[in-house]
Amino acid sequence: MIANSALGQNSGKKDINIALLGAGAQGQVLMNAILKLGRNSGIKFRAVCDIWEKGNLRRVSRTLKAYGRLGHKGTAYVDYQEMLEKEKDLDAVLVATPDFWHGEHTIACFEKGLHVYCEKEMSNSLESAKNMVLAGRKAGKLLQIGHQRRSNPRYIYCNDNIIKEANLLNRITNISGQWHRSRAGCVDLGWPDGTDIPKETLKKFGFDNMSQFRNWRWYKGLGGGPIVDLGSHQIDVYSWFLDNAKPSSVMASGGVDYWKDHEWYDNAIAIFEFPTKKGLVRASYETLTTNSSNGYYELFMGDEGTLLISESAGRGEIYRESWVEEAKWDPWVQKGMIDLEKASAKAEVKAGDDEVDVRESATPALYRMPKSTEMKVPYHQPHLVNFFESVRGNQTLNCPGEIGYETAVMVLKVNEAIAAARKIELKPEDFEV
Amino acid sequence: MATVFELYIVEEDGDYARQGAQAAFAEVDRLELEMSRFLSNSDISRLNAAELGQSVALGIDSFDCLCRAKEMFGKTGGAFDISIGALYDCWLHEDRTLRQPSPTEIQHAHALTGLNHLELDEEGFCAEVLTEGLQFDLGGIGKGYAAEKVAEILREWSLGQALVLAGASSVLSVSVPEGMSGWPMKLRNPENPNEVLARFELKEGAVSGSGRQKGQHIIDPRSVDVGAVKGRLAAWSVAPDAIAADASSTAFMMLSDEEINGYCLANAKTAAIIMPHEDSVGFSNQTVKCFGELEEIELEA
Numbered sequence: 118m119i120a121n122s123a124l125g126q127n128s129g130k131k132d133i134n135i136a137l138l139g140a141g142a143q144g145q146v147l148m149n150a151i152l153k154l155g156r157n158s159g160i161k162f163r164a165v166c167d168i169w170e171k172g173n174l175r176r177v178s179r180t181l182k183a184y185g186r187l188g189h190k191g192t193a194y195v196d197y198q199e200m201l202e203k204e205k206d207l208d209a210v211l212v213a214t215p216d217f218w219h220g221e222h223t224i225a226c227f228e229k230g231l232h233v234y235c236e237k238e239m240s241n242s243l244e245s246a247k248n249m250v251l252a253g254r255k256a257g258k259l260l261q262i263g264h265q266r267r268s269n270p271r272y273i274y275c276n277d278n279i280i281k282e283a284n285l286l287n288r289i290t291n292i293s294g295q296w297h298r299s300r301a302g303c304v305d306l307g308w309p310d311g312t313d314i315p316k317e318t319l320k321k322f323g324f325d326n327m328s329q330f331r332n333w334r335w336y337k338g339l340g341g342g343p344i345v346d347l348g349s350h351q352i353d354v355y356s357w358f359l360d361n362a363k364p365s366s367v368m369a370s371g372g373v374d375y376w377k378d379h380e381w382y383d384n385a386i387a388i389f390e391f392p393t394k395k396g397l398v399r400a401s402y403e404t405l406t407t408n409s410s411n412g413y414y415e416l417f418m419g420d421e422g423t424l425l426i427s428e429s430a431g432r433g434e435i436y437r438e439s440w441v442e443e444a445k446w447d448p449w450v451q452k453g454m455i456d457l458e459k460a461s462a463k464a465e466v467k468a469g470d471d472e473v474d475v476r477e478s479a480t481p482a483l484y485r486m487p488k489s490t491e492m493k494v495p496y497h498q499p500h501l502v503n504f505f506e507s508v509r510g511n512q513t514l515n516c517p518g519e520i521g522y523e524t525a526v527m528v529l530k531v532n533e534a535i536a537a538a539r540k541i542e543l544k545p546e547d548f549e550v
Numbered sequence: 551m552a553t554v555f556e557l558y559i560v561e562e563d564g565d566y567a568r569q570g571a572q573a574a575f576a577e578v579d580r581l582e583l584e585m586s587r588f589l590s591n592s593d594i595s596r597l598n599a600a601e602l603g604q605s606v607a608l609g610i611d612s613f614d615c616l617c618r619a620k621e622m623f624g625k626t627g628g629a630f631d632i633s634i635g636a637l638y639d640c641w642l643h644e645d646r647t648l649r650q651p652s653p654t655e656i657q658h659a660h661a662l663t664g665l666n667h668l669e670l671d672e673e674g675f676c677a678e679v680l681t682e683g684l685q686f687d688l689g690g691i692g693k694g695y696a697a698e699k700v701a702e703i704l705r706e707w708s709l710g711q712a713l714v715l716a717g718a719s720s721v722l723s724v725s726v727p728e729g730m731s732g733w734p735m736k737l738r739n740p741e742n743p744n745e746v747l748a749r750f751e752l753k754e755g756a757v758s759g760s761g762r763q764k765g766q767h768i769i770d771p772r773s774v775d776v777g778a779v780k781g782r783l784a785a786w787s788v789a790p791d792a793i794a795a796d797a798s799s800t801a802f803m804m805l806s807d808e809e810i811n812g813y814c815l816a817n818a819k820t821a822a823i824i825m826p827h828e829d830s831v832g833f834s835n836q837t838v839k840c841f842g843e844l845e846e847i848e849l850e851a
Contacts, residue, residue, distance in 0.1 A: 153593075155607030156674050183610060186673050307569025309707040431590070491590040493599065 130159040133505055134206050138197055138222055139214030140167035140177040143236055147211050147263075148177060150495040156187050160505055164204050166194040168322050169330070171312035195318065197222060201229050209508055212236060213263075215333040216340050217323065220245030227256035234504045236263040237353075238345045238528065239521040241338070246525045250518035250550040261504040261514050262521025264353045266428060268500035274490045275426050276358050279435060283449045286419025289393075292355050292400035293416045296347035299409035303376065303383075306331040335379040342381025343404040344371070344531050350428075351415050353516075353524040355389070355400050358417060362398070363523060363548045364389040368540040369531045375407050383407070387531045402531075421445075423481070428496060436481040437461065443482065455484040523548045551582055551693055553717035555700070560711035560727040570707035574700045581696045584609050585688050594686055602682040605671070613675045615688055615695045616668070618793045622691065623665040626801035626813065631771045635685040636662040638769055641778040646766035648778050660774050694758065694796025697722040701792075713752075714792070719799075722756040722792040737823060739837075740784050747838045748786075748823055750847040755819060756792035758799040760785050770804040779804060780827050788821040788842070798822070807839065814842035821847065 135151075137144050144167070151160055162181050167174040174193050181191025194200035201207075209232040212222045220240045226233045233253070239262045240246040253260040266272045279285050305328065313327050323339070324330040334340035356362055371385030383406045391398040414427035423436040437446050439461045449455050461482035506512040526548050534541045555578050561567040587594045593612035600606050608616070622630045640651045640659035651659070667681040688695070693716035701724045704712045711727040723733050732751025739745040740761040761784035762768055770776040785802035789795035794817070802810055802822050810822045821842030838849055 149609055152675070153607045153609060155605065155676060180610060184675060187675070301572075304568070304572055307566065307573070309570070310566075311708070493591055493596060495591055 130157075131509055132159045132161055133208045133508055134161050134163050135209045135211060136164040136166065136200060136204060136207055137162065137177065138166045138200070138210050138212050138226075139218075139236070140165050140173040141169075141213065144173070144211070144213035145177060145180075146495075147213060147234075147236075147497055147501065148180070150498040150501055152180075152184055152187075152189070153495055153498065154502070158505075162189040162191065163207060164190065164192040164194060164200050166197045166200045168195055168318055169312070169314055170195055172308060197225065201225060201231075207231055209234065209259075209504075216241040216345070217333075217338060220249055223249045223260065224252040227252040227258050227260075230256060230258065232259040232504075232508050234261045234263065234501065235521075237349050237521065237524070238341055239518065239525050241341050241345070241529070243522075243525060243529060246518075246522050247550050250522055253518055259504070259507055259514060260518035260521075261500070261507070262516045262518060262524075263497070263500065264350060264516045264521065264524060265497045265500035266350060266354055267357060267515040267520075268503045269428065269492065269496065270499060271433060271486065271490050271492055272354065272357075272426065272428075274486060275424060275433075278454055279424060279486075280358055280417070283454055285422045285435060285437070285446065285449065285455070286417060286424060287421035288395045289359065289398055289417055289419045290396070291418040292358075292398060293402070293418075294351045294355070294400075294414060295403045295405075295411065296343070296351065296413035297403075297405045297409050297411060298343070298347070300375075300407050302409065303406040305335075305378075335376070335381050337380045340381065341529065341532060342379075342383070342385070343406055344369075344382065344385040344387070344402075345528050347404050347413070348385070348387070348402055348531070349524060349528045351413070352387075352389075352402055352527050353520075354415050354426075355391070355402075356523065356527065359391050359393050359398060361520070361523070362391045362393050363545060364391050364400075364527060364543055366390045366540055366542050367527070367530050367534050369534040371531075371535040382532070382535055385531060385535060387534070389527065431491075433486045433490075435484040435486070437484065439479040439481050446482075446484070450484070453487055456487055457482065458485050459483040519550055522550050551578075551586070551689075551696065551717075553693060553719075555696070555717075556715040557700070557704075558713040558715075559704070559709050561709055566707075567709060570704060570709045573707065574703045577699050577703055578696050581611055581692070581699060584612050585615065585692050585695075587685075587687050594688060597677055597679065598685050600677075600679050600682075602679065605674070605676045605678050607674070607676045610675065611695070611699070613670070613677070615691060615793075616677060616686075617670055617672075618695065619688065619691050619797070620665050620668065620670060622794065622797035622801070625817070626798065626805065627809065628664065628772045629770065629801035629804050629809075630690065630797045631663065631665055632686050632688055632690060633663050633665055633667065633684050634769060634771050635687055636683075637771055637777075641769055642767060646762070646768075648767050656774060656777065663771050690800045691793060691797045693717055693720050694722075694756065694792035694794070697756065697792035697796075716792065716796075719760070720756060720758040720792055720796050721752065722795075723752045723754055726753055737786055739825065747825065748840070748847055748849050752788075755788065755790045756795035757786060757788045758792070758795035759787075760799040760803050761825075762803070768803055772804075782824055783827050784825040786823040788819075788823075788847075789817070790819045794820070807841075811841045823847065823849075 165177045178191040178193040181189045210226045212235040216238050223233045367389050369387035371382035376383045386403045389400045417424040421441045425434045503515045507514045557571050559567045586592050593608045597606050619632045636659040669678045697714045697716040700714050710725045712724040714722040732753040736746050737748045767778040768781045781803045787795045787799035814820045824839045
């Protein structure tokens, strides 16, 4: 039971009644991660709200009803105001609606005295994101933003142990990262015949038509395109691993180059400059929607070592620069912090040679994180548990609204830099609420 | 599932069919994350890592699939068993050629085999292992389960005139297109792909195949005394759904003719086509044997 109790599965904990507001693909990921906490988690779904009655709403409501024997209820609502009005015993709401609704939904929950777990991007507008933080403070309620890597034990291990405690990378000088998706994975989503949302409902909730509702991420005013959907998670980690440093500038390029019927940039490449106590860190990020080569990862490069980490299962590598003595890293191997997988290829120097053998650098040695750091629960579960335990007063939030706001600034400024076709300077006060 | 899913859909609006197929493939990807034993945080990996007495809360799909696996374990007298991994490791090399384990190794592997060691709690969608160290692999049933979920989505999209191929080994007819009497199927001799053993039309339900390469063995988990057997060269199962077809074709590789006949009689709309191994008990010159009551199956001369 060790693994379970670490995740708050002890019985006797205060029940937390929740509702899911926004039951699309991401809302369903959150729901499933919570259902897998099991019968003793004390987390009880009471209701679900989504404007797609014959799609998302039906599917999620059906699942919650199936789990009814565990105390969950899937009372279905199309209108969030009706849900907040009628559901009197809620403690918290999970907001997983399209980005442009996050502000209004989150603030409405705070006004009802509820805690909020809101999916990233916390908003498509910085003004709205700021208002969310202010409303939470006013209500005295918690706001967790869904940058779930902040609670991922593997990421925490990298930050706390590999970067901070052992300082294996030494001075970090550069970061790069990417999320590449295949063309096939970016084709517009459809919907089954006969499941259309009524036109008046679509209009009431800010959508021109059903296709726009299904593909809102591509539309200006509704979402932010791939840099926001994908890049946000990883650019957040850039800042986190640099002790929550904020960039002083961002420059970027991108465009609607392939998916001609989309509004947001279908590819984007950004460069940030992060001033840190150890010196400047230059960080690049790239997202594509036409080729999935190398998937998604973040790569932290220091003058003594490299860390490659990805949320994707199994990807986590640490490289020692070949000039760094193996003996320097040995104590961390002996402590079990890292495992040596492949020693570096050493240049052979034959006795009596009086000429320098000019060739490429020796391969760096490869180390891995110990097997015990493998992710053993659904990716979003630790972040949700951190939220629930914070509601219970047992933990503090790993990604409160203030941090989510800082990330929103970094990410939304990329789109601004592409539109302006120039480098955008950022001041520390730009990140403050 | 380390396999390729293919869909054949009859529909006038190509864009609509593509979008429906995209939704179906997304469902397969989602199920992979839930059920793959190669992903450390999947339901099955969490179950495989469970300690004795630990109740593992599962997603609805993994839970349903495990329930069906247990049902098929019962129906095949234990021949279909998703916890057979320990016995394979014990009896066979990675290429499935025979190794000679010690009696202690065999006893140990048997102690870690059998779905009777898995308790499923239908009230709580959770599972408990009654013997620590049991390892589950949905490889013999997961494809069939995913094919059924794909069919569910295609029906939601009113794209019922469709055929689902889950790898080359499982085929599910969602329904037969208008104007056709069935989806034409042919079964080939795995040792000689040019030789067609049987032809038939799949109207409803599914057909699955299992086989082995020359020199390879399979494991009969039912008794400590049996262990590695050559079994049959190939076995195909026709069943009302892809889950039953997928699981029973594995079992038909080791069940006796009488047992297969009994299985086909006990389960409606079920048939088996067997290609015996020349070393098998009761082998005759008849290349292929057919069981069950699907009249449409034509055995090639």
